[in-house]
Amino acid sequence: MPTVKRPSYSRPLSPRLAVYRWQLPMIASLAHRATGIILALFVPVYLFILTGLTGSPDDFIRQMAWMHSVPGRLILWLTGTALIYHLVNGIRFILLDAGWFEARDSMRLTARISVGAGVLGALLLGGFLW
Amino acid sequence: MLGAERYGTAHNGLGDWYVQRLTAIVVALLMPLAYLLLLAVYNGALDQMQMLDLVDGYIGRMLHTLLLIALLTHAYLGVKLIVEDYVHMAALRIPMMGALLIGLAGFGIWWLSVIWAWAA
Amino acid sequence: MIRLEIYRYDPEAGGEPCRQSFEVPVFKPGMKLLDALNYIKWKLDGTLTFRRSCGEGVCGSDGMNINGVNGLACITDVAGLKQPIRVSPLPGMPVIRDLVVDTTHFFEQYRSIKPWLQAVSPVPEHERLQSVEERAQLDGMYECILCGCCTTSCPSWWWNGDRFLGPAVLLQADRWIRDSRDEKTGERLDKLEDAFKLYRCHQIMNCMEACPKGLNPTGAINHIKRTLLARKS
Numbered sequence: 311m312p313t314v315k316r317p318s319y320s321r322p323l324s325p326r327l328a329v330y331r332w333q334l335p336m337i338a339s340l341a342h343r344a345t346g347i348i349l350a351l352f353v354p355v356y357l358f359i360l361t362g363l364t365g366s367p368d369d370f371i372r373q374m375a376w377m378h379s380v381p382g383r384l385i386l387w388l389t390g391t392a393l394i395y396h397l398v399n400g401i402r403f404i405l406l407d408a409g410w411f412e413a414r415d416s417m418r419l420t421a422r423i424s425v426g427a428g429v430l431g432a433l434l435l436g437g438f439l440w
Numbered sequence: 441m442l443g444a445e446r447y448g449t450a451h452n453g454l455g456d457w458y459v460q461r462l463t464a465i466v467v468a469l470l471m472p473l474a475y476l477l478l479l480a481v482y483n484g485a486l487d488q489m490q491m492l493d494l495v496d497g498y499i500g501r502m503l504h505t506l507l508l509i510a511l512l513t514h515a516y517l518g519v520k521l522i523v524e525d526y527v528h529m530a531a532l533r534i535p536m537m538g539a540l541l542i543g544l545a546g547f548g549i550w551w552l553s554v555i556w557a558w559a560a
Numbered sequence: 561m562i563r564l565e566i567y568r569y570d571p572e573a574g575g576e577p578c579r580q581s582f583e584v585p586v587f588k589p590g591m592k593l594l595d596a597l598n599y600i601k602w603k604l605d606g607t608l609t610f611r612r613s614c615g616e617g618v619c620g621s622d623g624m625n626i627n628g629v630n631g632l633a634c635i636t637d638v639a640g641l642k643q644p645i646r647v648s649p650l651p652g653m654p655v656i657r658d659l660v661v662d663t664t665h666f667f668e669q670y671r672s673i674k675p676w677l678q679a680v681s682p683v684p685e686h687e688r689l690q691s692v693e694e695r696a697q698l699d700g701m702y703e704c705i706l707c708g709c710c711t712t713s714c715p716s717w718w719w720n721g722d723r724f725l726g727p728a729v730l731l732q733a734d735r736w737i738r739d740s741r742d743e744k745t746g747e748r749l750d751k752l753e754d755a756f757k758l759y760r761c762h763q764i765m766n767c768m769e770a771c772p773k774g775l776n777p778t779g780a781i782n783h784i785k786r787t788l789l790a791r792k793s
Binding site for chain 3 (some may be wrong): 324327333336339340343412413414417
């Protein structure tokens, strides 16, 4: 996947992802990216649901049945969780961009809040859907 | 010397970065509403007619249009960033971004047609 | 006894890099990781190669990956470390031998931001003076010793280090942007406005976690982005 940054005279590249310890802010950033991809993939699904729900009464019933099926619920749960996390962490990123919570401790604390909100959101949404 | 200055400066990151955040705010305001509406329908709190009253009105259509423009722009910039991060071969990266742009624009047109084609 | 697992690579012997285990006694109170490495080199295996100089966290020579996080061996207490202590060279760099990496590219990137005072106004009779407030702008910047712990902890730099300048160099760039005596701020900002040089930072914050001097390169990078935005809007 990655390319070497410059000709390395056949020197080995020191280990990076293989040795680096996962830390919470790093997880928070990677999760923002992962949830972003999930939400981008949700766009066609959202359109599919929207056409069904706003179609004829028969379409509506069929769409409701799909949403209540196991794959339907799983997709709603996954994208809903992704949305909650991406929203909370997105607000965090914008606040950091604006220069707030920029101290090292607040960066760590806000990462905790984001990940915590994601987990809590996943549980609450799971409870709502099942 | 290969050096760090090999590529010079492209003067192009600021616009993407700024629009990404601008659209993020629009999406952050509107997307939860859309999702909550979806959950309300799922839950049976709203039937089809009540839901259509909300999304089919002029304001609903306008908000929906705003949401889709901001969301698709935000998604394009976000996925572009990820592609730039991991796909190092320009001959692969550039077609990928082109395909992404066309794909998202296609969804946008479909989405617009769904919203604005509802029986008036 | 302290157990260590150290990354070894000998270019002359050929072959792949490997890990070697050592046991070192605790021979003094407040023992640092550098003391353990010195013990190995002086008493157990003279071929172990690493950089070190001042031994007190000022020169920035002995940056390495310690139990998964980058830091300076000379100011890292062995007492707090989980054993075996896994010691690797700074990540994502070409290894010359054992814990010694080739920093050429890192310092080329540093040179590219012109890390010196650039002024066009005539040299005053005495110093170029700063107010107390102007000087305070450099706090959290001037302390950087360029050990490379932050830059080599950054995944964005791992994947795109050929173009992304990395946290240490961008913190240094911000140090000159903030300096009231510098008169080339506009040119400095011009050279940084680039999707790869600057905007590869995705607030991963490994740099902030790694910095042995307690600095915050993520904050500095955000300040550069805000300055660029303010200039253009």
